[in-house]
Each structure stands twice: as structure tokens, then as C-alpha cells.
Amino acid sequence: MTISMIGIDHGRAPVDIRALFAFTKKNAGEAMEQLKEKAGIYGCVILSTCNRLEIWASHEEEKELSLYQCLCELKGIEDSSYEDYFITRKDREAVSHLFHLAGGLKSQILGEDQILTQIKEALNFAREHFASDSVLEVLFRMAATVGKRIKTEAPLAHGNPSVIHQALSTLKEQGYEARGKTCMVIGNGEMGKVAAQTLRENGGDVTVTVRQYRSGIVEIPAGCKRIHYGERMEYLPQCDLVVSATASPNFTLKAEDFAQLTLERPLILLDLAVPRDIDPALSEIEGITLYDMDSFHSAGASPEQKKSIEKADRIVQEQLEEFYQWLEGRDVIPRIQEIRDDAVEDLNLRIEKILKKTPMEQEDRQKLLEAVDTAAGKVVNKLIFGLRDCLNQETFLECVAGLEKLYEE
Structure with a gap:
């Protein structure tokens, strides 16, 4: 039995390339069901986030398996040139990667812990679609254990290391403060809520868009206002800063929507979605500054973080040996x-x-x-x-x- 994975992330490909291979939750479920039906595959898990896509499979050792080919079939992509953006890992290399990933050691923002939640959710979703097997179950559960241990025993970040925090930190370095600014957040999912709450904590006047059919039951962060999604363009001229973080396959803000719009002040747009939420052509309009997911990265690790990374590596090695003791014992x-x-x-x-x-x-x-x-x-x-x-x-x-x-x- 072999464990294999294929992955593309923020370090290997720009956001537009990653968007080609991204999965919605529904599509990921269907894809895992199709993968599981392939001969020789015992189990599979798809991890799809704003910064990365990874497909994991446990399969027969003798089985010739190209996960890239499988992925292209699932996405209807025939261009083989994209394969250069991917990396393939097997067995110990793959397991070590997942454990480092769960600890926040491979994130765009060093030490961010959203990836730990995303790894757990990926396994749960695979279970719901009867795609995981006992090996991937133990592997992903143990990865979650690694992430928790690193967070507790070798913390890499101080405060909240999410993308919106990094974005606001970068803007602050450029002399821009959220305090007193009129802000709109498009999207009320997990990332949208974090963005709204963070902007509010930083002194912004925050309004969140809510889809009309859900507006009566959706909770928004305390201190924020709400408008219907369809009213976003009417409200936008009043805004100083707009964040878009949805799972929509279409742009939430299009260049054509701005044709008859008069902006009252300089506007900052933060696109925190993959695929993109905001039309890149908006960056060409005078008075608009557009940032996407690739605009914000951690600076180099501090001396304190380097010590934590060394300790985290030891934790990963311990858990790696434990996993293989279980795996070899199982066989x-x-x-x-x-x-x-x-x-x-x-x-x-x-x-x-x-x-x-x-x-x-x-x-x-x-x-x-x-x-x-x-x-x-x-x-x-x-x-x-x-x-x-x-x-x-x-x-x-x-x-x-x-x-x-x-x-x-």
C-alpha cells in the first residue's frame, strides 16, 4: 500500500493558475466519489483552500497512478503544461509534508491555524462521501494532533496570523489605518466573518452583505451592519475599503459595474477568494488599489520563530515515527x-x-x-x-x- 499526494499552492503558482484547479465543496464531494471508484485506489481526500489544492490517495503499491491525470480528467483540463506547477509526494515525504502543513509551517502566513481546521474538515467531508479509508483516517487524525501540539508546545505566531490581519498590517506599514474608515465585506462565510470582525476591532465602520434569501437567519459579527448582496453597488461609493471573500464562481465586483459609478474617495479592494471574487481589470481604474491573496506574505522568520520551527520539526518527526509504527504494525x-x-x-x-x-x-x-x-x-x-x-x-x-x-x- 502506498500513500500519494499531488499539490499546488501559493508558493508554486499564482492565484489565477490555482483557480483553474480549485474545487467548491459540492464539486470536491463528487470528485472524491469518482476517484474512489478508480481501480487500485483504497481511499482519497481532497484539501481545497484559498492557498492550495491537494489530492491525497492510498492505493495499491504496484498501481501506476497519475494523480495529475486524474485531476485533469475531473476538471476537464487537457493542457499538460500546468503539471509543472504541481508537486507529487509519496509515503514518508508525503506524510511529513502533511504534518508540517497542519502545524502552520507551510502556510502563506507562518503559523496561521486556519489550515488545521481545513484539514479536519477535509477528512470529515471525505467521510461523508465514503471516500476515506482506515489509513487516511489515521493519517489525517494524526496530522490534527501534530497541529495541536505545535500550536501548544511550539507556537509560531503571536496574536492572530490570519490573512486579513496580515493585510491590515501591510496596509498600516504603508500608512493606511482602518480606524474610522467605511468598510464593506462581501461574503458572510468563515473568512468573511473573520474579516468583518477584524475590521471592526481595528475601528472600521463595517457593513456585511447577506444574500436576500438568507438575510433573516444569518448571524453577522457584533457591531457590524448588514445589507442585501444586491445593494452592494449602491453602497460601494461610500466605502473606503471593500473585502470580498466568497465561494462564488463568478466575480462579485465587475469592471463593467463601475462604468457609471462615481467614486467619492480612493478605494482599496481586498480580494481574499480563490477563484478571484474581484475583476482584475478594476486595478486599472484610477483611484482603486486592488490586492489579492498573493499580495500578503509573512516576513522572514524571527529568531524566536526559528527556535519554534526546530521544536516543531522534532514534534513532526516523533509523530511520523508513530504513524509508521502503526502502519507497519497494521500490515x-x-x-x-x-x-x-x-x-x-x-x-x-x-x-x-x-x-x-x-x-x-x-x-x-x-x-x-x-x-x-x-x-x-x-x-x-x-x-x-x-x-x-x-x-x-x-x-x-x-x-x-x-x-x-x-x-x-
Whole structure:
């Protein structure tokens, strides 16, 4: 059995390339169901966020599998040149990557912890579509454990390291403050709510757009106002700053919508969505400054963060070894059971010769043989699993292989 993944992220491709391969929640579910049906694939998980797309699969070791080809089939893409933007990892390299990712070590904003939630949600969604298997279940659960440990034992960030915080920090370095500004947030999902709350905490006058059919039941962050999504263009000329963070496949702000619009003041647009929410052509309009997901990155790690990264690496290594102990133990258990059965059968053949010469009722002889079976099985288990506990993995597997040879004939 092999664990494989293919991934594209903010470090390998610009936002427009990533957008080609992004999945909505609905599409990800359908895609996992289709992947699971492919011969040789035992389980799969799709992790699709604003900054990355990863497809994970556990599959037959001998199976020739191109996850890039699978992805292109799912997305209806025939251009092979995009493959250069992807990276493929297998087994230990793949597992190590996932553990580092869960700890925030590979995020656009070093130490951000939204990825930990996204990893958990990816596994839950795979479960809902019956796409995961026992190996990916344990792998992703253990990744969540790694993320929690790093967050607790080796914190990489101080305060909130989300993209909106990084964006406001970057704007502040440029002399721009959110305090006193009129702000609109398009989208009331997780990222939209974080953006609205953050702008409010920074002193902004914040209005959130809500789809009309949901406006009566959707909660918005405390202190924020709401308008219907359809009213956004009427409200926009009053704004200093607009954030768009939706899962819409279409632009929420189009260049053509601004043709008859008169802006009362300079306008900053923050596009925190993949695919893009805001038409890139708006950056060409005088008075508008447009930022997207690739505009904000962490600065280099501080000396304190470097120490945390070293500690985080040790945590990853510990969990990596634990995962492979489980995985190799899982594979060897059927072999141990077969050795036990062969050993018990060997003992029975030997003891039956003695019992035949021992005067007793046939019923008593049968009960004695059953008791010997049970006892012999327990003794063999104790011996073999005792070896596992006191030997390193390589030596233990050599012992198992040696025991198997005893009963090959």
C-alpha cells in the first residue's frame, strides 16, 4: 500500500493558475466519489483552500497512478503544461509534508491555524462521501494532533496570523489605518466573518452583505451592519475599503459595474477568494488599489520563530515515527495471525499423538485439544508481540520473516 499526494499552492503558482484547479465543496464531494471508484485506489481526500489544492490517495503499491491525470480528467483540463506547477509526494515525504502543513509551517502566513481546521474538515467531508479509508483516517487524525501540539508546545505566531490581519498590517506599514474608515465585506462565510470582525476591532465602520434569501437567519459579527448582496453597488461609493471573500464562481465586483459609478474617495479592494471574487481589470481604474491573496506574505522568520520551527520539526518527526509504527504494525498483524495458526496446528499434530495413547473419553479429549488451542494461541501471541515491543521495527520484521519460513513447506 502506498500513500500519494499531488499539490499546488501559493508558493508554486499564482492565484489565477490555482483557480483553474480549485474545487467548491459540492464539486470536491463528487470528485472524491469518482476517484474512489478508480481501480487500485483504497481511499482519497481532497484539501481545497484559498492557498492550495491537494489530492491525497492510498492505493495499491504496484498501481501506476497519475494523480495529475486524474485531476485533469475531473476538471476537464487537457493542457499538460500546468503539471509543472504541481508537486507529487509519496509515503514518508508525503506524510511529513502533511504534518508540517497542519502545524502552520507551510502556510502563506507562518503559523496561521486556519489550515488545521481545513484539514479536519477535509477528512470529515471525505467521510461523508465514503471516500476515506482506515489509513487516511489515521493519517489525517494524526496530522490534527501534530497541529495541536505545535500550536501548544511550539507556537509560531503571536496574536492572530490570519490573512486579513496580515493585510491590515501591510496596509498600516504603508500608512493606511482602518480606524474610522467605511468598510464593506462581501461574503458572510468563515473568512468573511473573520474579516468583518477584524475590521471592526481595528475601528472600521463595517457593513456585511447577506444574500436576500438568507438575510433573516444569518448571524453577522457584533457591531457590524448588514445589507442585501444586491445593494452592494449602491453602497460601494461610500466605502473606503471593500473585502470580498466568497465561494462564488463568478466575480462579485465587475469592471463593467463601475462604468457609471462615481467614486467619492480612493478605494482599496481586498480580494481574499480563490477563484478571484474581484475583476482584475478594476486595478486599472484610477483611484482603486486592488490586492489579492498573493499580495500578503509573512516576513522572514524571527529568531524566536526559528527556535519554534526546530521544536516543531522534532514534534513532526516523533509523530511520523508513530504513524509508521502503526502502519507497519497494521500490515504485519495478518502475518502474525498466520504464524500463530501454523504454530497451533503444529502443536496439535504433536500433542494428538500423545493424547491417542492416553486413556480418556473422546469428549474429554476434544475439550482438552480446544483448551490447548486457546492456550497455545495466547502463548504465541505473547512471544511475538513481546518481540515487537523490545526490538526495533527492522529487527522485528526480520524475526517475523524468519518465523514465516518455518512453516513455508
